[in-house]
Amino acid sequence: MSIAHGVASGMGGIRTAGDLVARMQLTRGMRIKEAKAYVAGKLGVSERDLSDPVVMLDVRREYGLGGLYDSEITDTNDAWAIQAKFNIAELLDIPINCVESFKTLVRGKLGAKS
Template identity: 50%
Template sequence: MGGLRTAGDLVGWMQIVRKMKINEAKQYVAKKLGVDVIDLTNEEVIRSVREDLGIGVVTSVAGSPKGIRAKIKIAELLDIHINSVDLFLSQVR
């Protein structure tokens, strides 16, 4: 789907964590992002959505969230548990 370029990673999280089939996963993510399903792979729409939500963009923007910082936001946004995030938060809180 395009990973960080689009919303591919987010749909991936829903399939893996909640065992959602592709259409259900896309609808869930689209709702959380406030976009239409067809725009999940629309770079022009998703780029700014990702920037605004702080969930990581594909290019390297100095100081913007990537890695575990972005994953904390992703877990909150999608309302899921991500093992690495849970561990990280348990270490910093």
């Protein structure tokens, strides 16, 4: 079922900008048009590009936003997971809870808010 929905109607997650648009929905309650426009603006791409994995691979690597953890797609110099989420928080200008938690746990060395 998840495969069917993802292929039929999904944005594509981290292969595209699905996770980024999702963050604006989840944390800011933005509807899809507003969320896509916001993310596209931050990335300097068109809203259509957000769903294009060919475009988004390069864009995500440029900004360090993570991607598929596969040596034929990204390499050891690419940010992924928690590393990428630091860059996503800065790019989208939103607090990401686990990033803030990470900063707190390394005892302010990365500029934690608390």
